[in-house]
Amino acid sequence: LDVSMDMWDHFYTCLVSLWLHRFYVYSVVAFGISTWIVVQFFTTKTKTKVTEHISKDKLVNGSATLQAKEVYVAGVKIFYGSQTGTAKRFAKDLGESVISLNLPVEVISMGDYDPDDCLAEETTSRNICVFMVATYTDGQPTESAAWFCKWLEEAVNDFRFGKTYLKGLRYAVFGLGNSAYVDHYNTVGRNIDRWLWMLSASRIMTRAEGDCNVAQSKQGSIEADFEAWKAKFLSRLQALCRGEKKPCSGKCKKGKCKSLGKQSKESSDHEHGASEYENTEAEELFESSSEEEADAEEAGGTNSVIDVEDLGNIMSNMKKAKVLLLSHQDERGGKNIILSGRGKMIIEINVSALPVRQFYLFLCYKLIGSHSGVKLCRWTKSMLRGRGGCYKHTFYGIESHRCMEATPSLACANKCVFCWRHHTNPVGTEWRWKMDQPEMILQEAIENHQNMIKQFKGVSGVKADRFEEAMTAKHCALSLVGEPIMYPEINRFVKLLHQHSISSFLVTNAQFPDEIRNLEPVTQLYVSVDASTKESLRRIDRPLFKDFWQRFLDSLKALSEKQQRTVYRLTLVKAWNVDDLKAYADLISLGKPDFIEVKGVTYCGESSASNLTMANVPWHEEVVRFVQELADLIPDYEIACEHEHSNCLLIAHKKFKINGEWCTWIDYDRFQELVREHERSGGSKTFTAADYAARTPRWALFGSRERGFDPLDIRYQRKNKARDISGC
Numbered sequence: 257l258d259v260s261m262d263m264w265d266h267f268y269t270c271l272v273s274l275w276l277h278r279f280y281v282y283s284v285v286a287f288g289i290s291t292w293i294v295v296q297f298f299t300t301k302t303k304t305k306v307t308e309h310i311s312k313d314k315l316v317n318g319s320a321t322l323q324a325k326e327v328y329v330a331g332v333k334i335f336y337g338s339q340t341g342t343a344k345r346f347a348k349d350l351g352e353s354v355i356s357l358n359l360p361v362e363v364i365s366m367g368d369y370d371p372d373d374c375l376a377e378e379t380t381s382r383n384i385c386v387f388m389v390a391t392y393t394d395g396q397p398t399e400s401a402a403w404f405c406k407w408l409e410e411a412v413n414d415f416r417f418g419k420t421y422l423k424g425l426r427y428a429v430f431g432l433g434n435s436a437y438v439d440h441y442n443t444v445g446r447n448i449d450r451w452l453w454m455l456s457a458s459r460i461m462t463r464a465e466g467d468c469n470v471a472q473s474k475q476g477s478i479e480a481d482f483e484a485w486k487a488k489f490l491s492r493l494q495a496l497c498r499g500e501k502k503p504c505s506g507k508c509k510k511g512k513c514k515s516l517g518k519q520s521k522e523s524s525d526h527e528h529g530a531s532e533y534e535n536t537e538a539e540e541l542f543e544s545s546s547e548e549e550a551d552a553e554e555a556g557g558t559n560s561v562i563d564v565e566d567l568g569n570i571m572s573n574m575k576k577a578k579v580l581l582l583s584h585q586d587e588r589g590g591k592n593i594i595l596s597g598r599g600k601m602i603i604e605i606n607v608s609a610l611p612v613r614q615f616y617l618f619l620c621y622k623l624i625g626s627h628s629g630v631k632l633c634r635w636t637k638s639m640l641r642g643r644g645g646c647y648k649h650t651f652y653g654i655e656s657h658r659c660m661e662a663t664p665s666l667a668c669a670n671k672c673v674f675c676w677r678h679h680t681n682p683v684g685t686e687w688r689w690k691m692d693q694p695e696m697i698l699q700e701a702i703e704n705h706q707n708m709i710k711q712f713k714g715v716s717g718v719k720a721d722r723f724e725e726a727m728t729a730k731h732c733a734l735s736l737v738g739e740p741i742m743y744p745e746i747n748r749f750v751k752l753l754h755q756h757s758i759s760s761f762l763v764t765n766a767q768f769p770d771e772i773r774n775l776e777p778v779t780q781l782y783v784s785v786d787a788s789t790k791e792s793l794r795r796i797d798r799p800l801f802k803d804f805w806q807r808f809l810d811s812l813k814a815l816s817e818k819q820q821r822t823v824y825r826l827t828l829v830k831a832w833n834v835d836d837l838k839a840y841a842d843l844i845s846l847g848k849p850d851f852i853e854v855k856g857v858t859y860c861g862e863s864s865a866s867n868l869t870m871a872n873v874p875w876h877e878e879v880v881r882f883v884q885e886l887a888d889l890i891p892d893y894e895i896a897c898e899h900e901h902s903n904c905l906l907i908a909h910k911k912f913k914i915n916g917e918w919c920t921w922i923d924y925d926r927f928q929e930l931v932r933e934h935e936r937s938g939g940s941k942t943f944t945a946a947d948y949a950a951r952t953p954r955w956a957l958f959g960s961r962e963r964g965f966d967p968l969d970i971r972y973q974r975k976n977k978a979r980d981i982s983g984c
Contacts, residue, residue: 331361334363357494387428433467790805815849830857
């Protein structure tokens with residue numbers, strides 16, 4: 257009992273002690289609870305951060321969001337155009353630095369790269385493309401970069417590519433130049449930057465320019481300029497890989513990034529003198545000054561060589577103004593070539609007041625004297641690279657890479673609705689201009705043609721044997737622009753062609769019957785038959801002659817009197833001239849042509865000259881159906897050949913079907929022999945179309961597997977190989 261009482265006393269004493277010291281007990285408990293709460297708070301926050309970080313990594317690395325896909329960098333392709341090796345050295349240096357970031361790198365010489373086949377692939381590859389290009393003599397690209405630059409410039413001006421052709425391609429440009437050459441400082445780098453932007457490619461950073469002139473170089477040397485830019489580029493590249501928002505919107509003009517706040521001091525230092533005109537150019541056009549374009553034309557630079565088919569932006573802006581205006585004068589004195597209706601057909605006047613690029617379809621050509629021109633056809637360039645020839649190659653056996661497209665008269669007597677010149681050339685019903693001599697016209701035409709061919713020396717894909725052959729023109733298509741037969745000395749000009757062993761393909765618009773009758777023998781004489789009735793001809797050709805229909809019929813009658821090869825050329829325009837087949841058959845009976853070419857119209861862009869749209873362009877199947885129905889109405893003719901690529905078919909007279917084989921091709925050597933005999937006899941010894949006919953190869957015939965593609969055409973070979981692999 258005593259023990260029990262002692263224990264109770266002890267327990268009681270403890271309770272009393274706790275009660276007396278309860279304040280300390282409460283304090284310890286409160287401190288413990290507070291400590292637990294604080295620990296729990298910080299532990300939870302840390303876990304949240306870790307979770308968020310892991311989730312973000314998964315999103316970026318797994319490409320789980322659209323934003324991550326847009327900024328993901330698959331690799332870097334570095335293109336260089338170098339003459340002395342500096343750009344190549346910089347490109348390799350940059351490549352090694354990019355490799356250190358664990359990114360795939362390709363260093364590519366522009367001379368070994370075919371932009372026509374490969375560049376569009378970069379719009380979806382998620383690669384970053386870097387262009388390191390030097391500016392060479394007179395502002396021209398280096399030899400290795402010449403074709404790349406020429407292709408890019410033509411793509412900008414080609415409506416078939418479209419303004420968004422390179423949308424999705426991300427790029428940066430580093431130009432190499434010498435600011436001592438003020439007029440041409442870093443011209444090539446600026447042009448490439450501008451052309452890529454115009455095709456909707458996106459800059460990842462502002463264009464940079466290295467300067468060999470140590471006195472003006474921002475960093476003291478071009479090597480230091482490159483190192484400074486390389487550091488910025490690598491930083492930018494890492495930011496893109498991390499998914500950071502790009503600082504440049506990609507919509508800046510002239511290579512100057514507005515979204516960076518202010519343009520880089522490096523660019524402003526160098527562009528003050530060398531590109532003063534660039535600061536005033538329109539955003540959509542990026543035009544050059546009239547002085548620059550005149551200089552380029554005189555120097556024969558690449559800027560003046562543009563296909564007639566490659567009108568691009570020029571045509572999209574032709575609707576804003578006409579060029580046949582003499583009233584526009586400008587006190588600033590900028591001169592350029594423009595067409596006039598008096599005196600010389602081509603004269604120099606002040607045209608700086610005209611909105612830029614609204615005057616000069618004719619900067620697309622090499623102009624000769626005061627009324628002639630020559631150009632390089634895109635089919636010439638195609639055949640130089642082994643890519644097949646035009647429909648004349650398929651139908652008549654011309655060598656497209658040896659064909660010179662020219663005209664001795666830029667003037668015309670019609671204003672056709674489908675004219676690809678959009679009525680920028682002069683018009684008239686008679687010759688009223690100062691006349692150049694045919695010897696001078698031919699000599700300059702050949703020289704200009706050869707100079708344009710020379711630009712393809714060393715270009716990737718150009719075949720060496722064809723390049724050598726192309727330096728000697730064998731054919732001349734007098735169909736460039738205007739009405740060649742209007743030229744008063746057309747007979748002398750044709751004779752000169754034949755004396756140079758150049759065949760002649762002359763096209764007329766059937767408004768000069770007397771000139772057709774008086775024309776000396778040509779290899780092949782064309783008449784454009786654009787409509788079958790008087791009213792439809794008035795609507796389509798819009799001729800200047802009041803008696804246009806009678807002149808048209810008389811021209812066809814005159815054609816029937818010619819003993820050499822004659823051709824009707826029909827251009828089909830849906831909803832305009834494809835209905836009255838019986839009337840076409842009657843016109844064929846009148847002119848009795850040897851051949852009838854039927855071709856779908858080519859849409860050349862919007863113009864105030866006409867309201868044609870792509871809806872007026874017939875499908876190839878529609879052209880074939882039209883030709884088949886027409887052939888049924890003309891029993892002396894059959895369908896002979898087809899060139900699907902040109903949307904064109906050939907109907908031939910049955911007299912050219914010899915022993916069951918078509919002979920639509922031409923023996924050009926035999927033709928030259930016959931012409932010489934004709935001239936030696938004073939014109940008494942004549943010859944006919946059948947005298948220089950040659951057998952047509954099987955691949956050119958209508959219904960063949962090749963459908964007009966030359967088997968030597970590398971594009972056909974690829975297509976055929978793919979078809980064989982697929983089993984089709």
